[in-house]
Amino acid sequence: MNPYSSIVEELSLRIHRSLSLRGLTIELSELMSEVVEPPSREMGDLGIALHKYAKRLSLEPAQLAEETKGFLNDLPGLLGVKAISGYLNVTYSPEYIAKVTISSVRSVKNYGYVPSEKTLKVIIEHTSANPIHPLHIGHGRNALLGDTLYRLLSNRGHLVQRRFYINDTGRQVALLTFGYKLINRRPSENVKPDEWLGRLYALVNLLIELRDIRNELNKLRSRLESRELSELEEEKHRELLKKVDEVTASLGKLWEADKELFDEVSRALMEYEGDPEEEILRIMSSYERGEEWAKSLVREVVDRALAGIRETLSKLGVEFDKWDYESDLVWSSLVNEVVSKALSSPLYIRHKGVDALDVQRIASQQVLKKLNIDIGGEIPPLIIRRSDGTILYTTKDIAYSIYKFADSNADLVINVIGAEQKLPQAQLRLALLALGYVREAENLVTYIYEMVTIPGLKMSSRRYQIVTLDWLLEELYRRARDEVDRRRQDLSESDRAKIAWTIAIAAARFSMASYDPLKPLNFNLNKVLDLSGNSAPYILYTHARASNILKKAGDIEWDLIDYSYARNEVIKELIWLVMKYPQVVAEAADKLSPEVLGNYIVRMADCFNKWYESERIIDEEDKPYRALKLAIVFGVKKSIAHGLTMFGVTPLDTI
RNA sequence: GGGCCCGUGGCCUAGCAUGGAUAGGGCGCCGGCCUUCUAAGCCGGAGGUCCGGGGUUCAAAUCCCCGCGGGCCCGCCA
Numbered sequence: 001m002n003p004y005s006s007i008v009e010e011l012s013l014r015i016h017r018s019l020s021l022r023g024l025t026i027e028l029s030e031l032m033s034e035v036v037e038p039p040s041r042e043m044g045d046l047g048i049a050l051h052k053y054a055k056r057l058s059l060e061p062a063q064l065a066e067e068t069k070g071f072l073n074d075l076p077g078l079l080g081v082k083a084i085s086g087y088l089n090v091t092y093s094p095e096y097i098a099k100v101t102i103s104s105v106r107s108v109k110n111y112g113y114v115p116s117e118k119t120l121k122v123i124i125e126h127t128s129a130n131p132i133h134p135l136h137i138g139h140g141r142n143a144l145l146g147d148t149l150y151r152l153l154s155n156r157g158h159l160v161q162r163r164f165y166i167n168d169t170g171r172q173v174a175l176l177t178f179g180y181k182l183i184n185r186r187p188s189e190n191v192k193p194d195e196w197l198g199r200l201y202a203l204v205n206l207l208i209e210l211r212d213i214r215n216e217l218n219k220l221r222s223r224l225e226s227r228e229l230s231e232l233e234e235e236k237h238r239e240l241l242k243k244v245d246e247v248t249a250s251l252g253k254l255w256e257a258d259k260e261l262f263d264e265v266s267r268a269l270m271e272y273e274g275d276p277e278e279e280i281l282r283i284m285s286s287y288e289r290g291e292e293w294a295k296s297l298v299r300e301v302v303d304r305a306l307a308g309i310r311e312t313l314s315k316l317g318v319e320f321d322k323w324d325y326e327s328d329l330v331w332s333s334l335v336n337e338v339v340s341k342a343l344s345s346p347l348y349i350r351h352k353g354v355d356a357l358d359v360q361r362i363a364s365q366q367v368l369k370k371l372n373i374d375i376g377g378e379i380p381p382l383i384i385r386r387s388d389g390t391i392l393y394t395t396k397d398i399a400y401s402i403y404k405f406a407d408s409n410a411d412l413v414i415n416v417i418g419a420e421q422k423l424p425q426a427q428l429r430l431a432l433l434a435l436g437y438v439r440e441a442e443n444l445v446t447y448i449y450e451m452v453t454i455p456g457l458k459m460s461s462r463r464y465q466i467v468t469l470d471w472l473l474e475e476l477y478r479r480a481r482d483e484v485d486r487r488r489q490d491l492s493e494s495d496r497a498k499i500a501w502t503i504a505i506a507a508a509r510f511s512m513a514s515y516d517p518l519k520p521l522n523f524n525l526n527k528v529l530d531l532s533g534n535s536a537p538y539i540l541y542t543h544a545r546a547s548n549i550l551k552k553a554g555d556i557e558w559d560l561i562d563y564s565y566a567r568n569e570v571i572k573e574l575i576w577l578v579m580k581y582p583q584v585v586a587e588a589a590d591k592l593s594p595e596v597l598g599n600y601i602v603r604m605a606d607c608f609n610k611w612y613e614s615e616r617i618i619d620e621e622d623k624p625y626r627a628l629k630l631a632i633v634f635g636v637k638k639s640i641a642h643g644l645t646m647f648g649v650t651p652l653d654t655i
Numbered sequence: 656g657g658g659c660c661c662g663u664g665g666c667c668u669a670g671c672a673u674g675g676a677u678a679g680g681g682c683g684c685c686g687g688c689c690u691u692c693u694a695a696g697c698c699g700g701a702g703g704u705c706c707g708g709g710g711u712u713c714a715a716a717u718c719c720c721c722g723c724g725g726g727c728c729c730g731c732c733a
Contacts, residue, residue, distance in 0.1 A: 030673090039676055049675045051713070061713080086713090087676065130733070170733060354731055377658040377729085386731040393733050420727055422659065450660070451727075483695070503695095515668070518660060520726055526682090527667065531695050533681040534668090541695045549692050591672085599669060602680075613688090613697040633692095655693080 002114055003104040004583040007097075008035045010075060011046055011090060018071040022057055041572065044082060044089025045097070051086045061086025094575070098566035098628070101579040105635040106558065112642035114586040115157025122158045123404050124150050126416035127313070128165040131305035132176045133198030135312050136459060136466035137523055138418070138452040144512040144648075145449055145594065146416040147318045151646050152589035152597070161408055163322045165400060168302045169330055170393060172201070174284035177301050178276060179204035181283075182268045183261075187304060192470065194308025196261075197301065202464035203254050203265045208276055210247050213240055250463040257464075285390055290331045298327075312469050316505055317648045324403075326396055334399040335391055338435070342384050342395070347434045349381060356381040359430035367433065371441060373426045382427040394424050398431050405440045413440075414592070416447045419518075447592060449517035455524065467523070469508075476504035479529050480537070484655075491654075499655055503537050506649040510536030513647055514598025534602040539640060540652050542605035545612060546637035547653035553618045553630050561631055562624030570611040571632065577604045578635040585646065594647070601643035608636050 012031040019026060031048075038047040050068065054061040065083035072081050077096030082089045105111050126146025129139045146162070153160045167173070179200045187196040220237050255262045269276070286294035306323070313319070329335055342348060342357055349358045360379045368375070385391050404413050417425060425446040432441035453459070459466050480503035484496045491499070511528040512521075531537040550556075566575060581600070588597035617633060620626035641651035 033673070036675090043676075047676085049714095051675070055713085084676080089676095167733070172733075352731075356731095374659060375728095379658095380729065383731060388731085390731090392731070397733095418727090419660065421733080423728055424733085448660085453726085487693080487695080516661090519668085520661070522667085524667075530682070533695090535681085535695085537695060538681095541693080545693060545696085552692060595669085599680080606680080609696055610698090612692080613694095616692070618692050655695080 001104050001108045001111065002582040002586065003100050004580040005032075007077075007092070007100070007579075008032050008046065011035060011048075011072070014071045014075060015048060015068060015088070018068045019053055019057075024053060024057055026053070037576075038087070038089055041569070043084065043087075044080075044091045045576070046092075047087050047089035049087050054086065094566040094572050095563040097572070097579065098563040098575050101575050102561070102563075102628075102631045102635060104582075105578065105638055106631070110642070111635070111638045112582050112585050112646075113155055113157075114582045116586070116590070120158045120411040121409060122153055122160045122412045122414065123163055123408065123410045124153070124160060124414045124416065125163045125165055125404065126150075127318070128167065129309060130167050130170070130172050130461075131194075131302045131309065132172050132201045133305070133461045133466070134192065134194040135309055135469045136461065137454075137469060137472055138459065140316075140469045140472070140508065141449055141452050141512050141517075141521060142416050142418070143313060143316065143318050144509050145447070145517055147316075148509070148513040148594040148647055149414065149416070149447070149592055151648060152585070152592075152594060155585060155646060156589045161322065161410075162320045163324055163404065164320045166302065166306065166323060166325045167393070168298060169284070169288055169326045169391075169396070171280065171284060173298060173302060174280045174287065175204060176201040176305075177283050177287075177298050178280045179265060180301050181297060182272065183264050185264070188258075188261075191258075192308045192311065193304040194306075194312075195468070195470070196258075197305050197308070198461065198466075199254055199258055199261060199464065200265065202250065202462065203262060204269070204276075205462050206247050206251050206254070206464075207266060207269050210244065210251070213243050213247065216240055217244070246463070250465065254464055281388075285388070287327065288330050288390060290327075295327075312473075315473060316469070316509065324400065326400070329396060329399050329403060330391065334403060335396055338395060338399045338402070339384060339391065341435045342431070345434055351381045351383065354387050355384040357384065357431050357434060359427050359434060362434055363430055367430070371426075371429050371433070372445075373429065375423065375426050379423070379427060379430065382431050394428055394431075397424075397428055398435070401428065401432060401440055401444055402437055405437075405443070410443075412443050412445065414445045414447050416449065419448050419450045422446070422448055445592075447517070450520040452521045452523050455522060472508060472528075473504055475525070476507050476529060477501060480504045480507070480531065483531060499652060502650050502652055503531070503540060503655070506536035506540055506644070506647070507531070509647050509649055510539070510598065513594045515595050517595075534599075536644075536647070536649060537655075539601055539605050539644060540649070541655055542608055543637060543640045543644065543651045544653060544655040546608065546633050546640065547651075549617055549633050550630065550637060551653070553626075553633075556630045556634060557623070557627045558631065560624050560627040562628060565622075565625045565628050570607065570614065571629075574604075574607050574611055574632055574636060577607055578632070578639050581639040581642070585642070588646075597643055597646055601640055604636060604640060604643075608640075 009032060012028055012035055016028050016031050035046055035048050038044050050064045051061040054064040062085055065086050065088045068088055069081045069083055072078060077092045079093040080091040124146055127139055127143040129135055150160050150162050176197060187193045217240050220233060224237065283294055287298045343355060345357060347357045347359065347361055349356050358381050363379050382394060383392055384395050404410060429441045429444055454467055477500055481500040484500045488496060507528060566572060584600045585597055588594060617629045620629055644651045
């Protein structure tokens with residue numbers, strides 16, 4: 001159900017006929033995409049710039065426009081055609097547009113559901129945070145973009161599967177497991193497991209780092225006293241001192257967060273007799289080999305972290321269909337197969353003494369274009385495995401990519417991933433191609449988003465400098481709750497809590513998913529927490545207004561509607577917005593651009609509020625007009641509600 | 656050094672893929688609007704070298720080139 005598109009098609013068909021008769025062959029679809037809404041409605045409802053076609057026909061644009069007018073005579077709903085300096089603008093009878101729109105809205109249950117002609121099997125992998133710490137707001141951007149894309153694509157009728165890749169075989173998990181084993185204690189009851197593990201990870205990491213730095217300092221110090229240091233070494237000395245300060249500061253924060261844990265870990269590490277590095281390595285390689293002791297230990301740690309991560313995600317309404325352990329891939333033959341294929345590939349090289357794929361060699365202009373890779377310069381070789389034989393992340397990711405396609409016979413796999421991973425993702429796709437996985441290489445889309453930064457803070461989970469999603473949600477809830485309490489004393493405590501939670505989640509989701517992923521997000525709390533302006537709470541508020549009107553008005557008397565009332569400017573605008581809504585949701589999905597939809601529903605809310613302030617709806621005495629007004633409210637409410645669900649926000653009937 | 660991304664009123668941003676008509680919002684600021692469907696709202700106002708310079712074009716915020724500024728990447732980390 002896409003009334004806008006039907007109307008555009010009708011118009012395009014006629015222009016197409018006109019141009020064809022002059023000998024110009026163009027695809028109808030091309031013409032359809034040229035049809036736009038003119039800058040203002042006085043110029044017309046729809047228009048098209050004919051300049052480029054005029055040029056191809058060696059005609060004056062104005063003349064072509066003028067002569068095309070005649071072809072539109074039998075256009076349904078046509079009120080007038082104007083040819084203005086090469087533009088052909090069409091005005092429809094408001095009555096016709098209102099009728100088309102309202103019957104569309106009324107005839108389907110899920111207005112806004114626009115299945116595409118081709119149903120695809122899509123896998124969207126997102127979030128995939130390392131299971132060693134709580135999710136921070138950067139992961140939030142990933143998760144919320146990913147989940148919104150999932151909702152948009154599902155709304156296009158595609159079969160979408162959400163997958164979370166658990167990166168459990170790297171060094172980071174091994175380090176955490178080392179710490180976990182070291183203190184031999186389970187997470188405290190009163191703290192989220194991921195939070196607790198995050199502290200443990202940072203503690204172990206920082207204490208080891210501090211020890212290493214001190215060792216280096218000591219080496220330099222003895223010679224510093226005898227003034228044997230070169231300028232370079234003095235520089236290094238200064239840097240080390242600075243590092244000590246940084247590490248100490250982070251440790252201070254950890255001490256404050258959990259003194260007991262701090263003491264426990266530092267004592268245990270002091271008493272530890274072996275070399276932590278060696279033990280971490282032993283855990284890592286034993287786990288990769290699938291030795292039972294390592295398996296049970298690492299999985300225990302990882303699953304505890306995941307439990308916490310899941311809890312946060314589920315608060316936000318983000319769910320997954322499959323949780324894929326990297327280790328399962330390693331233990332299966334898949335990773336080994338990839339490695340042996342790589343070793344026998346024509347692109348195989350020894351690079352700095354290790355096995356690598358020289359992906360640069362297949363990175364011709366055509367290939368880069370085909371795979372949509374924007375890397376201009378040299379693409380470094382992809383290292384397959386470390387000299388000790390352990391496998392590197394990107395190699396495992398090759399196996400995982402193959403697995404994702406094979407496991408559910410996917411047509412398309414989307415990886416939502418931070419911009420800093422653009423190069424490895426390009427290497428990955430080139431490697432797939434090199435190893436003969438052409439379909440996989442061509443249908444793997446990397447959906448890049450830029451960093452989330454916090455003014456004045458360099459986020460680092462290694463240093464326990466993160467703003468967690470849990471914290472953000474609590475903070476949002478607190479603010480929303482204050483506001484709800486202030487306004488809605490009439491509601492019960494539990495209703496107010498429910499509303500405040502919805503607002504908090506809406507604010508988080510909308511602020512993250514409704515603007516350009518390629519722009520670095522300077523996370524300004526005041527902006528996200530702002531409940532006015534073009535924000536999710538504003539949209540929720542508008543939706544509640546519309547709901548309220550419908551509730552108070554009673555049933556809509558559809559048969560009474562007199563469409564000829566749809567004449568005033570705001571009403572016309574609102575009807576067009578509702579009519580175009582399905583088109584916009586479809587576009588947002590096809591372009592993988594949630595922000596397109598976000599902007600649109602804000603615009604619709606603006607228009608509705610403007611109308612709301614200017615005219616009475618329920619009190620309209622003219623019955624046929626009242627019925628029309630209510631039908632419009634109904635359409636707006638339906639559209640906004642649908643838009644909100646695309647962002648994973650529950651539309652509220654009262655706020 | 657090389658590559659990629661971003662640059663739009665004081666601040667945040669839409670529009671850029673596929674060039675098209677008057678650059679659209681929000682925050683903040685100034686002035687108004689609650690006896691009437693929820694004022695998280697609405698109305699009015701001030702505020703713009705679309706980073707700069709060239710080029711292509713009938714037409715450039717949008718495309719190309721050269722710069723400038725910011726971020727990221729160029730690891731036997733992920």
